[in-house]
Amino acid sequence: MKKIFSYSAIALAGLIMVSCGSGDKKSESTVDHSNHNTEAPAMESATTEAAPASATSNTVTVESNDQMKYNVSELKVKAGEPVSLTLKHVGTMKKEVMGHNLVILKTGTDVAAFTELALKAKDSEYIPTSQDIIAHTKLIGGGEEDKIEFTLEPGTYDFICTFPGHSGIMKGKIIAE
Numbered sequence: 001m002k003k004i005f006s007y008s009a010i011a012l013a014g015l016i017m018v019s020c021g022s023g024d025k026k027s028e029s030t031v032d033h034s035n036h037n038t039e040a041p042a043m044e045s046a047t048t049e050a051a052p053a054s055a056t057s058n059t060v061t062v063e064s065n066d067q068m069k070y071n072v073s074e075l076k077v078k079a080g081e082p083v084s085l086t087l088k089h090v091g092t093m094k095k096e097v098m099g100h101n102l103v104i105l106k107t108g109t110d111v112a113a114f115t116e117l118a119l120k121a122k123d124s125e126y127i128p129t130s131q132d133i134i135a136h137t138k139l140i141g142g143g144e145e146d147k148i149e150f151t152l153e154p155g156t157y158d159f160i161c162t163f164p165g166h167s168g169i170m171k172g173k174i175i176a177e
């Protein structure tokens, strides 16, 4: 009895090994096949929209969306002349959920501290009373837009969206020269 049992156990082990072996071969060929597909990264970068080269212009439009993003991170404007900036929300979400604004801050502003201050200013749609603000749009929701005008001295200025949780991603710089 014992001998028969152990014999069948060995036979079983052999069967398992055989099936494992063929299984390995299959997965090997699968891996090998995918390794030939090396063109994927190149195609990805080719289809990715290149960030528009920031030409100097004092009439600018910045788009914001439901993915919590601006479409630009850098703007170049002519210093000493009025800038007309339009913020558009190209998404569909309401401003209570995915509201956006664009706040331009004086050079040297502590952005983190300003953001903290803005968080507490819900009653004024996250625009705090602050000397650091040069100009700001109102808070807008999907399909809305707001236009502001301001003039900058030569320098580099931070802009952010002060809706809670947005400024980490929704930020950029305006270079006036």
Ligand SMILES: [Cu+2]
Pocket (backbone or CB within 6 Å): 068, 098, 099, 100, 101, 161, 162, 163, 166, 170
């Ligand atoms: Cu926002």
